[in-house]
Amino acid sequence: MGARKRKSAEARKEALKTTYFAQLKNVPTSPRKMRYVADMIRGMECDRALGxxxxxxxxxxxxxxxxxxxxxxxxxxxxxxxxxxxxxxxSRIMVDGGMMLKRLRPAPQGRGYRIRKRSNHVTLFVDSVNKNETNI
Known part of the structure; x- marks a missing residue:
C-alpha cells in the first residue's frame, strides 16, 4: 500500500471513530414507502423519534x-x-434502493406483465446535541 493510500485509509478510520450509525440492508419494502417514514423522523431527537x-x-x-x-x-x-x-x-437518514426481484405475471392474449419487487437499504446516523453546539 502506498503512502497516499495509507494516509487516506487512516483518515477514514479516524472519521469512523466519531461517527455513530446503523445500517439496515435488503428490507423487502419499496424505497418510496420507507422514505415516507424516514422523512417523519429526520432531524428529530432520538427519544421523540422513538415515540x-x-x-x-x-x-x-x-x-x-x-x-x-x-x-x-x-x-x-x-x-x-x-x-x-x-x-x-x-443527524442523517438515507434510504437507497436495493436489489429488485423481477417476475412475470400472465396477462391476457398471451402477454406477460412485469412485477418488480423492490427492496431498500437504510442508513441512520446519530449524533449528540452537545457536540454540535458552539459557545460564542
Missing part, C-alpha cells in the same frame, strides 16, 4: 424503530456510557 415510530401505523416504522435503537446502542458502546434524554438526535 413517533412506536405509534405510527406504517409497517416500515417498526423496522426503523429497531434500527434507531441499534444506532443508539452503537453510540453508547463507543462512548462507554448511557445516553441521557434529549442528548442524541438523528
Amino acid at each position: 413517533v415510530l412506536r405509534f405510527s401505523q406504517k409497517e416500515a416504522a417498526s423496522r426503523l424503530e429497531k434500527l434507531l435503537r441499534s444506532a443508539i446502542a452503537n453510540w453508547e458502546a463507543k462512548n462507554e456510557r448511557k445516553a441521557e434524554e434529549g442528548e442524541l438526535y438523528i
Whole structure:
C-alpha cells in the first residue's frame, strides 16, 4: 500500500471513530414507502423519534424503530456510557434502493406483465446535541 493510500485509509478510520450509525440492508419494502417514514423522523431527537415510530401505523416504522435503537446502542458502546434524554438526535437518514426481484405475471392474449419487487437499504446516523453546539 502506498503512502497516499495509507494516509487516506487512516483518515477514514479516524472519521469512523466519531461517527455513530446503523445500517439496515435488503428490507423487502419499496424505497418510496420507507422514505415516507424516514422523512417523519429526520432531524428529530432520538427519544421523540422513538415515540413517533412506536405509534405510527406504517409497517416500515417498526423496522426503523429497531434500527434507531441499534444506532443508539452503537453510540453508547463507543462512548462507554448511557445516553441521557434529549442528548442524541438523528443527524442523517438515507434510504437507497436495493436489489429488485423481477417476475412475470400472465396477462391476457398471451402477454406477460412485469412485477418488480423492490427492496431498500437504510442508513441512520446519530449524533449528540452537545457536540454540535458552539459557545460564542
